[in-house]
Amino acid sequence: MxxxxxxxxxxxxxxxxxxxxxxxxxxxxxxxxxxxxxxxxxxxxxxxxxxxxxxxxxxxxxxxxxxxxxxxxxxxxxxxxxxxxxxxxxxxxxxxxxxxxxxxxxxxxxxxxxxxxxxxxxxxxxxxxxxxxxxxxxxxxxxxxxxxxxxxxxxxxxxxxxxxxxxxxxxxxxxxPWAIAINKLAIESIRHDPIFKNGFYKKDDLEASGLPGLAIGRMAGLIAYLSPGLFNRKFGRDYASTDGLYELFGRFEVEKYLEYNAYSFPKIFDPLSYLYICKTMNIFxxxxxxxxxxxxxxxxxxxxxxxxxxxxxxxxxxxxxxxxxxxxxxxxxxxxxxxxxxxxxxxxxxxxxxxxxxxxxxxxxxx
Amino acid sequence: MxxxxxxxxxxxxxxxxxxxxxxxxxxxxxxxxxxxxxxxxxxxxxxxxxxxxxxxxxxxxxxxxxxxxxxxxxxxxxxxxxxxxxxxxxxxxxxxxxxxxxxxxxxxxxxxxxxxxxxxxxxxxxxxxxxxxxxxxxxxxxxxxxxxxxxxxxxxxxxxxxxxxxxxxxxxxxxxPWAIAINKLAIESIRHDPIFKNGFYKKDDLEASGLPGLAIGRMAGLIAYLSPGLFNRKFGRDYASTDGLYELFGRFEVEKYLEYNAYSFPKIFDPLSYLYICKTMNIFxxxxxxxxxxxxxxxxxxxxxxxxxxxxxxxxxxxxxxxxxxxxxxxxxxxxxxxxxxxxxxxxxxxxxxxxxxxxxxxxxxx
Structure with missing residues (x-):
């Protein structure tokens, strides 16, 4: 091809x-x-x-x-x-x-x-x-x-x-409004990230792993893009590590999945671009x-x-x-x-x- | 009574x-x-x-x-x-x-x-x-x-x-895992809020409006606690103000609702308490x-x-x-x-x- x-x-x-x-x-x-x-x-x-x-x-x-x-x-x-x-x-x-x-x-x-x-x-x-x-x-x-x-x-x-x-x-x-609400999580999460500085973030500040606020917004999307049934089949209640149960930040498999996919996203995606595209979708x-x-x-x-x-x-x-x-x-x-x-x-x-x-x-x- | x-x-x-x-x-x-x-x-x-x-x-x-x-x-x-x-x-x-x-x-x-x-x-x-x-x-x-x-x-x-x-x-x-994922949005949003300082936030820093990261976590909850149908009936695609359509941060009614209810929440709720309760629910x-x-x-x-x-x-x-x-x-x-x-x-x-x-x-x- x-x-x-x-x-x-x-x-x-x-x-x-x-x-x-x-x-x-x-x-x-x-x-x-x-x-x-x-x-x-x-x-x-x-x-x-x-x-x-x-x-x-x-x-x-x-x-x-x-x-x-x-x-x-x-x-x-x-x-x-x-x-x-x-x-x-x-x-x-x-x-x-x-x-x-x-x-x-x-x-x-x-x-x-x-x-x-x-x-x-x-x-x-x-x-x-x-x-x-x-x-x-x-x-x-x-x-x-x-x-x-x-x-x-x-x-x-x-x-x-x-x-x-x-x-x-x-x-x-x-x-x-349901989809607008899910985009809203990203919009708010990006806006309130102190690194974002109302859109005037320094690119150097983002270089390592991008904007954490965008990662959390992306996480909201990742949930909405899948389904409860898929989550049940894919992750169940399994833990990513055996010491998870009584550790405050002990992670279920579903949490590990969300972390991995959300936090890798800002490395490739710009937060301003994300905001603008959310708006484009919302007004459609x-x-x-x-x-x-x-x-x-x-x-x-x-x-x-x-x-x-x-x-x-x-x-x-x-x-x-x-x-x-x-x-x-x-x-x-x-x-x-x-x-x-x-x-x-x-x-x-x-x-x-x-x-x-x-x-x-x-x-x-x-x- | x-x-x-x-x-x-x-x-x-x-x-x-x-x-x-x-x-x-x-x-x-x-x-x-x-x-x-x-x-x-x-x-x-x-x-x-x-x-x-x-x-x-x-x-x-x-x-x-x-x-x-x-x-x-x-x-x-x-x-x-x-x-x-x-x-x-x-x-x-x-x-x-x-x-x-x-x-x-x-x-x-x-x-x-x-x-x-x-x-x-x-x-x-x-x-x-x-x-x-x-x-x-x-x-x-x-x-x-x-x-x-x-x-x-x-x-x-x-x-x-x-x-x-x-x-x-x-x-x-x-x-x-679906409910755990929704709680995860709150957990991540709280943890990554720089004011949170890994749980050692100063209460004075929170006094005005509480922790923004908790507000965003709460917003995820507010969405999950309602339903697409309710959102349609309650908000439709109405704008909170007439200049919303082509303004990047122009707000739909649903966004106004979410902002109001999410940002008022950290005034009455402590972020550590929220984290611990999410964990209690997740491990149930x-x-x-x-x-x-x-x-x-x-x-x-x-x-x-x-x-x-x-x-x-x-x-x-x-x-x-x-x-x-x-x-x-x-x-x-x-x-x-x-x-x-x-x-x-x-x-x-x-x-x-x-x-x-x-x-x-x-x-x-x-x-």
Whole structure:
């Protein structure tokens, strides 16, 4: 599989939903497979909160492959011998696209808290610029889960002729207060970390292990992305060490897991970027500026495919069923498919339980 | 209704489950109504993590009454014209019973991190001392929800002839990793707060608003104690102020609610006490030291009443159904009742949806 990672710089201003303007921006993106002659074999992948453009394959120095490697590759469900797959790092994210630590051309300093709040629409609009640059006018499919699913819904509504298929998994048409509350734990934990200094932290202070406040915020996410049942099966009440029971800080296995995964996270993720992305997710509402949500979905022209996961504790199946119902009420029953996967890994099932939906995806994307 | 608040000091050592000894301890407790002549009208109430001995009635300077005032009082479900109700502040808690900030008689200094880890059994054993002091040999009922329900189960198993009825709500026979994970957010958030100083914080540093790390831990609890449905109904996607949408820290109503309730909490609750109580909950396992959980419930001699709440996101109905099933398998079907309440307020339903279970409780406790 041919993998390429590139950066494109855009110097035409990007007018944001907020009314603010990004005078210039960069997107880092990765592609898999080869673009065919008439540029008709494109599949766009949209990544989630902490994801990146590195979707599949493995770099020489990597222990783990890209985050959806089970799903995408030569001969896999999203077959890179057939399709040209592209994923950009979301605007605002920490892995190489323009974000709050980028240089504001008007001040020649890092934006920090002067970075504009981005809507999902803005993130998608920036990506459309990239396709334009690459001469790509249409995609066969746009696919994403979680925040990537929000982008997918946004593509379906706001760029209705861009793709034939829009496949959104484990997501919602509008972020509900439960998910906002979980993001709130991260926001508060980052803000109140004294090293954060209202966004003016010194990078040197972060170098060793990043911002502890971000780790705790991430821990809240790690809990919400899994499920009680998975925790029971994975950890039970086992102790990480035998002296745990009557030691105040004696650790259960589940605590060890959370510590390991939470405290390693700030080494790779910037806290300002995390704050901005939480905000982008929180304000997502496909029905904004409309009388009702149906007015937005009435714009859909492609096929909208929805997959939910039964034990998703972040975006519940009912949230995706609401979209399906709206499509049916609009008389678009031939343009919508919906399936709830009987999942065991909570919200993260879209990443880890690929076996359970890959055949179904092959079926719905077969033409 | 006659309300009395008293403190009793116990100087006989309390041998703890850990093997450690509390040389002396105090319990603050509150009583409602009058103890009858043969001391046969006692109902014991056990409180939850952040609860206190102040269960019912209203002090002169109080805006809100005690935490179960809807349930307990003259002419209420737990009728204080008939019963003598008693609730002690749990050992280790912050409201007046011996806790990590109490003076260790062996050093004449505060225990701080030298305070022993307490098991639910220890908390209950201390309470049994109190009843002994008051000449109370038996109770008509022991009632509690959440961590109070753990105590109730412990009473039923370890003090099986003490009460006639044991009513446990919204609780579990053993704390599962999901609940441990939620407590973990508080533990990490407290430990990593620089003011905490590994338990040697100066009380003056806390005076203004308490420990922010505790507030964030509490916020995690506030989310887990409610439910997605309640959040939808209560907050929707409303903003607390109109300039919220594109302001990075613009607040949704749900965020305002969480901030208010979380940041007011450390003013009344000590972080060390919170850490110790989280640990006490985390290590609760009614089946510990037994081959299987059923061996513990085989000891039950009274009537064990179980109430779960359908949208409880902390201790799920299945956890209480497991206890019911064990009782039935043990041939104790006449000693167990179980009801799942169709609730709308999550875990906290046991506190706020009293209307939905009060008649049922009257029925099961009628003789």
């Amino acid at each position: 041919k993998i390429e990672t590139k950066v494109e710089k855009f110097t035409e201003p990007l007018h944001l939903e907020s009314g603010r303007i990004l005078e210039e921006f960069e997107l880092i993106y990765e592609t898999y497979g080869e673009l065919n002659e008439d540029k008709s074999n494109v599949i766009v992948i949209c990544h989630a909160l902490a994801g990146s453009h590195h979707v599949a394959g493995r770099y020489a120095d990597e222990a783990k492959p890209g985050w959806w490697d089970k799903f995408i590759g030569d001969g896999k469900t999203i077959d890179t011998t057939k399709y040209f797959v592209i994923c950009s790092n979301n605007l605002g994210s920490t892995f190489g696209s323009t974000n709050p630590l980028s240089i504001d051309p008007s001040t020649k300093k890092e934006y920090r808290l002067k970075f504009p709040v981005l809507a999902i629409s803005d993130v998608v609009k920036a990506q459309m610029r990239l396709y334009d640059r690459l001469g790509i006018k249409n995609a066969f499919a746009v696919i994403g889960g979680s925040m990537g699913g929000m982008q997918t819904l946004c593509y379906a509504i706001e760029h209705p002729t861009f793709a034939k298929h829009y496949l959104a998994m484990a997501t919602t048409a509008y972020t509900r 509402d496909a029905g904004r500026n409309k009388d009702k949500l149906a007015d937005s979905f009435d714009k859909v022209q492609g096929k909208l495919h929805l997959i939910s996961f039964s034990d998703d504790m972040l975006f519940f199946p009912e949230e995706m069923e609401e979209i399906r119902d709206i499509m049916i009420e609009l008389g678009k029953e031939k343009q919508v498919t919906y399936k709830m996967i009987d999942s065991k890994c909570g919200h993260d099932s879209f990443l880890v339980e690929v076996e359970k939906f890959k055949d179904y995806v092959s079926e719905i994307l077969k033409d | 006659k309300i009395e608040t008293k403190v009793e000091k116990f100087t006989e050592p309390l041998h703890l489950e850990s093997g450690r000894i509390l040389e002396e301890f105090e319990l603050i407790y509150e009583t409602y109504g009058e103890l009858n002549e043969d001391k046969s009208n006692v109902i014991v109430i056990c409180h939850a993590l952040a609860g206190s001995h102040h269960v019912a009635g209203r002090y002169a300077d109080e805006a809100k009454p005690g935490w179960w005032d809807k349930f307990i009082g003259d002419g209420k479900t737990i009728d204080t014209t008939k019963y003598f109700v008693i609730c002690s502040n749990n050992l280790g808690s912050t409201f007046g019973s011996t806790n990590p900030l109490s003076i260790d008689p062996s050093t004449k200094k505060e225990y701080r991190l030298k305070f022993p880890v307490l098991a639910i059994s220890d908390v209950v054993k201390a309470q049994m001392r109190l009843y002994d002091r008051l000449g109370i040999k038996n109770a008509f009922a022991v009632i509690g929800g959440s961590m109070g329900g753990m105590q109730t189960l412990c009473y039923a198993i370890e003090h099986p002839t003490f009460a006639k009825h044991y009513l446990a709500m919204a609780t579990t026979a053993y704390t599962r 396992d009614a089946g510990r030291n037994k081959d299987k959980l059923a061996d513990s419930f085989d000891k039950v001699q009274g009537k064990l009443h179980l109430i779960s709440f359908s949208d409880d996101m902390l201790f799920f109905p299945e956890e209480m159904e497991e206890i019911r099933d064990i009782m039935i398998e043990l041939g104790k079907e006449k000693q167990v009742t179980y009801k799942m309440i169709d609730s709308k307020c999550g875990h906290d339903s046991f506190l706020v949806e009293v209307e939905k279970f009060k008649d049922y409780v009257s029925e099961i406790l009628k003789d």
